[in-house]
Amino acid sequence: xxxxxxxLSVAYRMRAGDCCPVDGVTFTVADGExxxxxxxxxxGKSTLGNSLIFMEGRMKLLGGRVVLDxxxxxxxxxxxxxxxxxxxxxxVPQYAMNALSPTRRISKLTTDLLRSHGVREDSVLEExxxxxxxxGLGPDVLxxxxxxxxxxxxxxxxIILSTxxxxxxxxxxxxxxxxxxxxxRAVGEMLxxxxxxxxxxxxxxxxxxxxxxxxxxxxxxxxxxxRLAEKADAGTVVKAPLHPYxxxxxxxxxxxxxRHDQTTLTGxxxxxxxxxxxxxxxxxxxxxxxxxxxxxxxxxxxxxxPGHRVACWKVxxxxxxxxxx
Amino acid sequence: xxTLQIDQVSKLFRASAGGGLTPALRGVSFDIGQGEVVTxxxxxxxxxxxxxKIILRLTAASSxxxxxxxxxxxxxxxxxxxxxxxxxxxxxxxxxxxxNPIYRxxxxxxxxxxxxxxxxxxxxxxxxxxxxxxxxxxxxxxxxGKYPHQLSGGQQQRLLIARALLLDVKLLVADEIISMLxxxxxxxxxxxxxxxxxxxxxxxxxxxxxxxxxxxxxRTIILRRGAIVEMGDTIKxxxxxxxxxxRDLLAAVPELHKKWQPAAGGAAxxxxxxxxxxxxxxxxxxxxxxxxxxxxxxxxxxxxMLEPPPLVEYxxxxxxxxxxx
Numbered sequence: 001x002x003x004x005x006x007x008l009s010v011a012y013r014m015r016a017g018d019c020c021p022v023d024g025v026t027f028t029v030a031d032g033e034x035x036x037x038x039x040x041x042x043x044g045k046s047t048l049g050n051s052l053i054f055m056e057g058r059m060k061l062l063g064g065r066v067v068l069d070x071x072x073x074x075x076x077x078x079x080x081x082x083x084x085x086x087x088x089x090x091x092v093p094q095y096a097m098n099a100l101s102p103t104r105r106i107s108k109l110t111t112d113l114l115r116s117h118g119v120r121e122d123s124v125l126e127e128x129x130x131x132x133x134x135x136g137l138g139p140d141v142l143x144x145x146x147x148x149x150x151x152x153x154x155x156x157x158x159i160i161l162s163t164x165x166x167x168x169x170x171x172x173x174x175x176x177x178x179x180x181x182x183x184x185r186a187v188g189e190m191l192x193x194x195x196x197x198x199x200x201x202x203x204x205x206x207x208x209x210x211x212x213x214x215x216x217x218x219x220x221x222x223x224x225x226x227r228l229a230e231k232a233d234a235g236t237v238v239k240a241p242l243h244p245y246x247x248x249x250x251x252x253x254x255x256x257x258x259r260h261d262q263t264t265l266t267g268x269x270x271x272x273x274x275x276x277x278x279x280x281x282x283x284x285x286x287x288x289x290x291x292x293x294x295x296x297x298x299x300x301x302x303x304x305x306p307g308h309r310v311a312c313w314k315v316x317x318x319x320x321x322x323x324x325x
Numbered sequence: 326x327x328t329l330q331i332d333q334v335s336k337l338f339r340a341s342a343g344g345g346l347t348p349a350l351r352g353v354s355f356d357i358g359q360g361e362v363v364t365x366x367x368x369x370x371x372x373x374x375x376x377x378k379i380i381l382r383l384t385a386a387s388s389x390x391x392x393x394x395x396x397x398x399x400x401x402x403x404x405x406x407x408x409x410x411x412x413x414x415x416x417x418x419x420x421x422x423x424x425n426p427i428y429r430x431x432x433x434x435x436x437x438x439x440x441x442x443x444x445x446x447x448x449x450x451x452x453x454x455x456x457x458x459x460x461x462x463x464x465x466x467x468x469x470g471k472y473p474h475q476l477s478g479g480q481q482q483r484l485l486i487a488r489a490l491l492l493d494v495k496l497l498v499a500d501e502i503i504s505m506l507x508x509x510x511x512x513x514x515x516x517x518x519x520x521x522x523x524x525x526x527x528x529x530x531x532x533x534x535x536x537x538x539x540x541x542x543x544r545t546i547i548l549r550r551g552a553i554v555e556m557g558d559t560i561k562x563x564x565x566x567x568x569x570x571x572r573d574l575l576a577a578v579p580e581l582h583k584k585w586q587p588a589a590g591g592a593a594x595x596x597x598x599x600x601x602x603x604x605x606x607x608x609x610x611x612x613x614x615x616x617x618x619x620x621x622x623x624x625x626x627x628x629x630m631l632e633p634p635p636l637v638e639y640x641x642x643x644x645x646x647x648x649x650x
Contacts, residue, residue, distance in 0.1 A: 040507040041478075151369070180368035180533060181577040185585060208508060211579040238581050252512045254540035256563065256578055260519045265540070268509035271477055 002202045003029040003169055008064035010051040019275045020062070021047040023226040026301060027309075029169070034195055034203040036213030036234065039223035040249075042272060045206045046094060048223070049171040051075060052204075053089045069168055086117050090167040090200070094174045097154035100146035106157060107142040113161060124164055131160050131199070135190050152183030156190060163199045170200040176212050188216040210250065214238045219307075222246050225272045225283035228301050232308040242304065242315045245284045282313070290314045326395055327356035328496050328527040329380065329413075334389035335631065336375050336551075349375045351552040352389070352633040355544075357496065362518065362528045364538035364559070366574075367548035373531045376548075377500045380529065381415045382406070393496070411441060414489035418501035420481035424473035430481065431469050433488045441492060457487040461517055479510035486517065497521070500531040515541050535578050539563050544642075547571050552633035557643035567645040 010022040021044030029035045039045045051059060052066055052075060061076040068088060074080040085091075093099070101109055110128065111121045129139045135156055146154055155175060163170055172191060176184045194200055205217055213220050213234060220237040222230045222245065230243040241247050248268045258265070270287035273279055279286065285295040294313050301311040310316065336350040350372040357363045367373040378384045380391055382398060391398045393409060401409050417423060424430055434454055442450065458465045461483040468480055476484070482502055489497055499518065503511045518541055522528055532538050538545055539559060546556040547570070555568040566572050576586060634646040 040509060181535070181574060181579075182368070184579065185577045188579070189585075209579070210508070211581050214581045215579045215585055249509055250581065252509050253581065254512060254515070254536045255580055255582070256536045256539055256575065258536070258540055259560070260516070260540055264516060265512040266516075267511065267513040 002031040002033070002069060003204075004067040005052075006065050006067075008048070008051065008066065009062035010047055010055075011060045011062050012047075012058050013060055014276070016276050018060070018062075020278070021226050021275050022051060023278075024064070025223075025228055026064075027221060027228060027231060029202045029204060031201050032195060033219060034191065034205055034217045036210075036217030036220040037204055037206045037223060038208065038210050038213055038220055040208060040272065042275070043223045044226045044275070045223050046173055049091065049173050049204060049206050050093070052169070052171060053081065053085060053091045055081075086113075086162065086167060087165050088167055089169045089171070090162040090165075091171045092158055092162050092173060092175050094177075096158040096162075096173075096175070097151055100154055100158065102145060102147050105143055105145055106149075109146075110142070110161060110164075114164070117165070119165065128160060128164060131164075132157075134193070135160070135186070150183075152179055152186060155179060155183070155187055159187070159190060159194070163194055166199055168201045170194075170203045171206065172203060173206045174208070175205070176207060177209065184212065185215075188212060192216055210238070210253065211255075222249070225278060226275055227283055227298075228309070228311060229284065230308075230310045230312075231301075232305075236308060242308070242310045243284075243312050244288050244290055244314065282311070290319065292319070327358045328361075328394065329529075330356040330390075330392040331376070331380075332390045332392065334376065334379060334386045334391060336372070336379065336384070337387045337631075348551050348631050350379075350386075351550075351631055353548070353551070353553055354389075355546055355553070355556060357527045357529060359495070359527055360522055360525045361544065362522050362530055362542040363544045363546065364530045364532060364542035365546050365548060366532060366535060366538050368533060368574075370550070371548040372551040373533075373548050374500055375551075377415065377498045377529065377531050380496075380498055381413065382409070407440060411492045412495040413498070414492060414494050414496075415498040415500065416482065416485045416489065416502050419505055420478055420485060420502075421473060423485055424481065426473055428472075430471055430473045430476055430484055433484065434491065437488065437491060453491060454487075457490045458484075460490055460521075461487045462513070463487065477510070478506045479514060482506065482514060483517070486514075486521075490521075494526065496527045496529065498529045498531070501533070503537065504532070504534065511537075512540075535563075535574060536580075547574070552646065553636060553644075554634070554646045555644065556636070557639075561640065561643040567639050567643075569648065 005025060005027050008022055008025045009020060011018040011020045025048060037045050055061065055075055055078060066073040066075050073084065114121045114124060132139060132141055137153060137156065141149065141157065149157065159175065176187050179187060191203055191205065195203055205213065207213060217234045219231060220234045221228055222243065224245050230237065230241060230246050237246060241250060252265055252267045254265055268287055273283055273286060281296040282299050285291040299311045299313045299316065301309050302316050303309050304315055332354050334350055334353045335348065337346040338349050339346055353376060365373045365376065379386050385399060393413065398409060424433065438450065455465050463480060463483050468476060468484060473481060503514050506514065515537065518528055530538065530541055542559045544557065545559045545562045547554050549570050555562055555566065555571045566575060636644040636646050639645045
């Protein structure tokens with residue numbers, strides 16, 4: 001068991017009160033697993049990813065624990081996490097490709113980064129060149145400034161940098177977003193390749209794009225308004241989802257080959273609830289066509305089939321199909 | 326007569342002081358008729374946004390003509406230009422940046438009132454706004470009087486479309502209008518566009534997302550490096566694409582129910598920036614593209630490439646460009 005997250009709750013301190021985008025989240029990621037974490041903007045997926053490695057000052061751990069390779073991560077202790085960052089857990093934050101300093105060459109940037117983690121660059125530089133070659137970039141990239149590279153090249157360089165010390169867990173936050181389809185594919189395949197070669201043991205790939213996850217992820221976890229809605233292997237989530245939210249989300253995605261004059265897709269009416277004062281029961285109940293009185297209580301995130309967990313009364317109680325009662 | 330005719334439009338940008346000229350558009354020609362949705366698909370740097378800007382007179386073409394209902398738009402000024410904007414409006418990618426955050430969102434309506442409806446009385450004006458809001462499926466009570474940050478991305482985008490509808494709009498340039506919206510609300514905006522098209526509006530839908538383009542459009546134009554590589558009836562272009570670039574693009578689209586086809590030697594299309602390697606590896610030759618100078622993804626000789634590849638009629642309403650060498 002590579003990563004074990006138990007009952008994790010993380011809040012942001014705000015003037016209006018605590019906003020709790022990660023609320024009692026429990027899951028595991030196995031060795032060699034690429035877990036896709038999907039959800040819409042504001043559902044807490046990035047906060048969840050960040051909390052595993054980098055708790056900023058305005059973030060507060062409300063409860064729960066995180067165990068990586070049998071070692072509990074001191075996630076709430078910013079300084080105690082420092083030696084674990086990049087060596088055990090690594091993060092490619094959102095928009096990371098724009099985070100490369102424009103005034104330093106890639107090689108200098110790499111050196112600085114490694115030294116700040118107490119690693120001598122000459123022991124790793126050959127490996128970095130090898131990995132660059134592996135994904136089709138020449139060693140000349142090292143002598144360039146970030147603005148001389150295209151967006152796709154920068155994104156791949158940031159992934160190489162963050163996995164250079166072979167961390168156990170890589171958190172990749174929207175690494176394929178804002179890229180062209182061909183570059184998206186290259187980055188997605190790079191993640192799989194790095195996992196296959198053991199550069200990282202497991203990956204949490206955070207994205208709003210389910211179709212990318214269908215390509216690269218082994219399992220998909222769907223998050224809604226701070227809670228996990230469904231987790232199963234990627235094929236099951238895409239082909240036989242059980243949570244009404246997953247079902248409706250998938251039904252709203254146009255695929256190549258679909259036209260408006262044959263099939264009219266529909267979105268999900270309504271908006272997610274506020275995370276400052278969320279409803280006490282199921283968070284999706286307000287938009288769910290199947291909601292019943294019982295949904296005023298929060299459904300547990302239960303295993304309904306081997307490896308398939310769902311937080312929905314309709315699924316765990318086996319309600320028949322039908323409208324609102 | 327077509328609503329809009331684009332005739333051999335080219336645009337050159339000066340890349341740097343004293344540097345050469347980079348072509349953003351090369352001899353692009355097509356037209357859009359009443360009640361027609363034309364999708365312009367291209368990756369970043371293909372010139373799709375530049376073309377939208379030329380149509381909206383936000384930038385001028387270096388050569389070629391844009392004709393609106395038979396009149397060259399480049400000579401419009403003063404009253405005639407205002408009249409043009411009464412019929413041609415644009416909506417862009419980031420809805421939030423179209424609003425001034427310190428004013429209420431519905432100020433966007435007042436801004437056009439002074440210019441276009443100086444003699445409309447308050448009651449008639451309110452009725453007009455209400456019917457425009459209803460046309461974009463917004464409940465006036467939900468959005469009027471609110472500040473931009475109080476509205477969701479989908480509501481903001483609808484409000485901007487409603488603003489265009491207040492005018493006597495005949496052509497809407499929709500540049501990536503849904504790429505920043507959540508999946509569950511995206512399709513509603515697409516369906517809204519389809520409804521507007523049915524009532525006679527011509528729409529230029531600019532996107533990098535092939536599945537969205539396919540869902541919504543009657544005709545599709547694939548742009549690459551500023552030139553049209555393939556265009557025609559959407560169903561024909563998508564079901565039997567002829568240009569290798571179109572095929573490569575389609576092969577890279579992540580689909581929910583189909584895995585990327587494994588390609589010999591890694592990614593099916595090496596992203597443009599991997600050309601460095603392509604030159605050295607003959608296995609990837611035959612892509613019909615010239616390798617760029619090492620380490621860049623810019624076309625080799627801008628001026629030499631200004632001449633677009635000629636379009637050949639493959640079948641009725643389906644044109645393909647000859648491969649560029």
